[in-house]
Amino acid sequence: AVEKYSKAQGRTAVSFNPTDLVCCRTLQGHSGKVYSLDWTPEKNWIVSASQDGRLIVWNALTSQKTHAIKLHCPWVMTCAFAPNGQSVACGGLDSACSIFNLSSQADRDGNMPVSRVLTGHKGYVSSCQYVPDQETRLITGSGDQTCVLWDVTTGQRISIFGGEFPSGHTADVLSLSINSLNTNMFISGSCDTTVRLWDLRIASRAVRTYHGHEGDINSVKFFPDGQRFGTGSDDGTCRLFDMRTGHQLQVYNREPDRNDNELPIVTSVAFSISGRLLFAGYSNGDCYVWDTLLAEMVLNLGTLQNSHEGRISCLGLSSDGSALCTGSWDKNLKIWAFSGHRKIV
């Protein structure tokens, strides 16, 4: 494991003081649990989706809400920003992915017209992500066990990954992550406890399947070097995998609860810019900062002042790596910034 090697090399854990990462903004406005969030690739905007049936677009620096979009189907599970920051996509129990153009006019009631609806999935849409640098292509993951690559301008399915073809997932797909260094590759995590690697050019079979987890995989994220990826699962652990060899490089295990309660599940994961830190959100409101090399937890945002009061359902790092946003069932989003002297890791 990575950890043994690093310790043998004499590496020490990144040291974190509680003041190194502080909650500098609380974004209030949703009246229901927050389920998903996404940052813009360029500006510091965030889109969040909530059980209250709305998408809210926030200016993270000023906390201002620039858009509050009322959704036709309030049971939304995922949202994503387009690469140019001008559109947002969302999906959920309606089994469809809806696209909104942020420059459209809202009507008197604040309803914004949908610019396109991507239909075809036979189950709920759990996750969606635009292909980086391509406004026109988007990938969705679904409860129907497939992932689909869409052409947003025509609304057509370009490719279907899984489903009728063998080597697809055998249970609901819950999350996906596109490799930003090689945008032809993406991974999907599923309730079948595996992660599968796909090549956009070859829909007929998965490139590789990764085993190791013992429960539903709620979140997958590529490591910054595009050679590895991290996962978070119902089994309470995060793991690091090597994309090419399939090896499980590291398991990030929590200490069991003193009261012997059930282990909290991992809902979401993200890496710092260098990959040295892995942020993991848990169902009990904890947000661990893991030192990826030494597999040690160096900070728990859940114990800091001003932390969330409920499950962390989603989190993500801004594109310049200077801030982390967490979303929670307590209806709020919080922005955590590295304080002044601390270098971005």
Next chain:
Amino acid sequence: MQPLTRFVCTLVSLPVPPANSVEPRDDAPYSARTVPEYLDQKRIQKLLILGSPGAGTSTIFKQAKLLYGSRFTPEELDNIKLMIQSNMFKYLGILLEGRERFEEEALAISNNPNSEDEDTQQEENESSGLNSCIYSINAKLKKFSDWLLDIIAMGDLDAFFPAATREYAPVVDELWKHPAIQATYKRKDELYFLPDVAEYFLSRAIEVSSNEYEPSEKDVLYAEGVSQGNGLAFIDFTLDERNPMSELYGDSHDPSSQAQNKYQLIRVNAKGLNEGCKWVEMFEDVRAVIFSVALSDYDQLGAPASGTSRRLENKMIQSKDLFEATIRHPSFRDTPFVLVLNKFDIFEEKIGRSPLTACEWFSDFDPLRTHNNQSMAQQAFFYVAMKFKNLYAAHTGDRKLFVWQARARDGPTVDEAFRYIREVLRWEDEKEYGGFCPDESFYSTTELSSSRLVEQDWQQHPAADQRQGST
């Protein structure tokens, strides 16, 4: 009950307990308690309806829309029409596959010199050549059959249909009327995936396929599913105050309780609830879960709900498993459940010839002998209700399961079901806030003529059996 208490109830918009209530367990007067969120005038009460495929959830949903909601829009009707057309080809595919299977078996028997099957020998002699039987079709139809079965196997049905419906309608009609297909359909009990509505649409293939076709209300109800994607569907509606139970109390509800009459019915396709039920958490806030089970499923087999196994399973057992998974979900820990035992008419029709014990969960069914299907059906209904109630009590620490009998294609029984559900919610409210707390067993099941129930219940509620309305 104290006049003061009644007055205070009105003041804070709480449900008024009936006249013969006992003193509240809690000593605090009503005015001291906080008004729960869902009694807030503007609040809509959410109802989630779930069930295995074929249990009738989409029918109940569409009935509710027809009864209480706005009419189906032209767009929605068009959507349903496309769904009907597409499904028609799916049903034909199932028949064609069955036909092939039966033909193979029949020919194998007739070509076997040791066969004692005289009928097949006769048919074989009647038609020229050794290779045909009642299930055979000509080359042209066989070509179409092969093509259709191929595209279905590849999962490409929706690439061709409903778009090509009109083009192929004559073939569908010809096939449906063909003796081979009719002979196959006679053995529909062996065609596990053929829904009972197949004949309803296939027999009108030409009409259904024409451009001018507009689904009637009946067509809408009979169509499988609510919309093509079969994703979540929901409607908001209000129920007026007409209350079949009010004569039992001799006390009409306070007008302030109108506030509680706004509902939102949410129907989710429950495929795959057994595993990965992440989305169930989104329904923590529903006021009740309506769980629909098709009574007539006890002797039916179906494809496994999830996993990679291809073995067929008993559909009633599948419903039981789904029910169990649902009631055990932490999100529904405190949510009342109303079980709707649906398709009672089909159940009643076949209970005489197909024993309830075909389902292994019902192996201890030991009814009183009777020549009367109606009476047998009632006994069987009660028995099934009891099995589910016991299962529910075992998992929830002895909570009571509310049960309603229905034939979802019949509007009035669905209307009665929703009014019953409304009463269930009111009883739950009253239970929580003290006051009248009657023995729940006499209204937790609708029909009271089971010999298992005590006679005094019959005397207390002579009006009850009028509600049942099954025959």
